[in-house]
Structures are given as structure tokens and as C-alpha cells.
Amino acid sequence: MGIREFKKRLRFLANGEDSLPGYKADGFRVMNKNIEFMTETKFAAAWKFAEAGNREAWAKRKRVPDVRWRAHTCCFAAQRALKLEGDFVEFGVNAGLLSMTVCEYLDFGALDRKFWLFDTFAGIPDGEMTAREAARAKQRNAGIYFDVFDIANRNFSKFDNAILVKGFLPNTLEGVPIEKIAYLSIDLNVARYEKECIDRVWDKVVPGAAIVLDDYAFIGCEEQNAMWNKFAAVHGQSILTLPTGQGLMIKQ
Ligand SMILES: C[S@@+](CC[C@H](N)C(=O)[O-])C[C@H]1O[C@@H](n2cnc3c(N)ncnc32)[C@H](O)[C@@H]1O
Numbered sequence: 001m002g003i004r005e006f007k008k009r010l011r012f013l014a015n016g017e018d019s020l021p022g023y024k025a026d027g028f029r030v031m032n033k034n035i036e037f038m039t040e041t042k043f044a045a046a047w048k049f050a051e052a053g054n055r056e057a058w059a060k061r062k063r064v065p066d067v068r069w070r071a072h073t074c075c076f077a078a079q080r081a082l083k084l085e086g087d088f089v090e091f092g093v094n095a096g097l098l099s100m101t102v103c104e105y106l107d108f109g110a111l112d113r114k115f116w117l118f119d120t121f122a123g124i125p126d127g128e129m130t131a132r133e134a135a136r137a138k139q140r141n142a143g144i145y146f147d148v149f150d151i152a153n154r155n156f157s158k159f160d161n162a163i164l165v166k167g168f169l170p171n172t173l174e175g176v177p178i179e180k181i182a183y184l185s186i187d188l189n190v191a192r193y194e195k196e197c198i199d200r201v202w203d204k205v206v207p208g209a210a211i212v213l214d215d216y217a218f219i220g221c222e223e224q225n226a227m228w229n230k231f232a233a234v235h236g237q238s239i240l241t242l243p244t245g246q247g248l249m250i251k252q
Pocket of ligand 1: 091092093094095096097098099118119120121122123124125145167168169170187188189190193
């Protein structure tokens with residue numbers, strides 16, 4: 001260790017971790033890591049675009065959450081999808097924070113693919129779920145969600161090949177002409193809805209495609225965690241737990 005590094009460590013011990021480069025948001029913190037991806041021009045511009053488009057949708061919470069690392073995971077998954085055949089799909093879009101980042105990052109409008117964006121665009125619907133999920137849904141519906149369809153429509157308007165599919169999942173999958181899926185983001189906050197959706201589309205997900213499970217490792221989302229672990233075991237898959245709380249499954 002050189003003298004400069006030694007002094008840095010001393011400063012670290014004296015002042016606390018904040019003297020080390022890092023990131024603290026979204027319920028986790030990393031220290032002393034290279035996080036240059038956050039300021040990389042293309043990603044930073046894509047996030048800025050998505051963050052600006054989501055301000056009204058997050059008005060109840062006063063600010064758009066800093067989920068840049070989660071968005072980075074989605075961009076990684078979406079980028080590798082370009083080497084595969086198939087469309088892009090998101091179950092649970094709200095006003096499109098993650099998917100707007102992906103669209104802008106990939107200049108999606110220039111691609112010969114579709115991005116199917118499924119949501120009620122008005123919050124988590126009533127249905128069969130555990131009491132805990134129902135309580136959380138009630139809380140989120142009151143504290144975050146409202147009818148954002150017009151906002152979402154505007155947010156994706158420059159991408160002609162991004163299609164909003166409004167209504168109750170999995171019913172809205174009926175009749176939508178998706179043949180192959182190369183990128184899948186699942187963020188419905190209810191295990192049963194997610195299970196019903198993945199059961200319907202699993203055979204369409206091409207081998208090698210990345211599936212991002214937004215709520216997989218969050219405390220309070222144990223129903224989804226258990227459901228996905230069972231699903232992975234039944235289908236011979238594995239899931240990478242990320243410090244963001246996401247799960248990442250690459251279809252084998
Ligand atoms: C956490 S939000 C999605 C956030 C989004 N991925 C983003 O990037 O901002 C969860 C969304 O799932 C939707 N949702 C939950 N269950 C649904 C269902 N059964 N059918 C349609 N939409 C549903 C809600 O309306 C809500 O917008």
C-alpha cells in the first residue's frame with residue numbers, strides 16, 4: 001500500500017465510509033467500488049430521460065426514486081437481448097422508469113423489435129393474493145399509484161415500436177402477437193400475478209434471454225422470492241440475487 005492509499009484509509013477510518021467512492025440509494029450501499037457506469041454518457045442520458053418523464057407519476061412521493069443500479073441491470077439484460085431473437089416485454093410498467101431507460105439506452109425506436117408494456121396503468125388490481133401482499137398493494141395504491149396511462153403514453157411516444165397494453169394481467173396476454181421474447185422484466189409486486197404471467201410466456205422466452213425479477217430479494221416480498229425459487233427449481237434454472245433486490249435469471 002502506497003502512502004497515498006494509506007492516508008486515504010486513515011481518512012476512511014477517521015471520517016467514516018463517506019470518504020470512499022460509492023453509492024447509497026434504493027436500500028443499499030456500496031463502498032470503494034468502481035461505479036463509472038452511472039456517469040457513462042449513454043446510460044446517464046437514458047436515466048435522465050426516464051427520470052424526467054417519471055416526475056409527475058412519482059408526485060405523491062415527491063421525488064423519483066434513485067433506482068439507477070436497477071436500471072443498469074435492465075440495460076445489461078436488454079443489451080444482451082440484441083444478440084437474440086425476440087421482442088421485449090415488461091409486466092408492471094407504471095410510467096416506465098425502467099423501460100424508458102432501456103428504450104433510450106438502446107435507441108429502441110430504431111430497432112426492428114417490439115417492446116410490449118403491460119400494466120393496468122392505474123395500480124395493483126384486486127385479486128387472489130396473500131393478506132400481506134394485499135396490505136402492501138393497498139399501501140402502494142394509496143401512496144404511489146394513480147392513473148398514469150396518459151403519462152406513460154407520452155413517455156413512450158417517441159418509440160413507435162413500444163406498445164402499451166392496458167388492463168389486468170395475465171388476461172391481457174390473450175391475443176397479443178408475441179412469438180419470442182429476448183428480454184423480460186417482471187415487476188408486479190404480487191407472486192400469483194407474476195406466476196400466471198411467466199407460466200403463459202415461459203416457452204416463448206428464448207434460451208439465453210435474461211429475465212429481471214424486480215422484487216425478488218426485497219424484505220417483504222418473500223412470497224415472490226419463494227414462488228420464483230420454486231419456479232427455477234421446477235424448470236432447472238438458477239437465479240442470481242443482486243444487492244439491488246433484483247433477481248436475474250438467464251434462461252438455460
Ligand atoms: C412496481 S410498479 C412497476 C414499476 C415499473 N417497472 C417502473 O419501472 O417504474 C408495479 C406495477 O404493476 C402493476 N400491476 C400489478 N399487478 C398487475 C396486474 N395483475 N395486471 C396489470 N398490472 C399490474 C401496477 O399497476 C404497477 O404499475
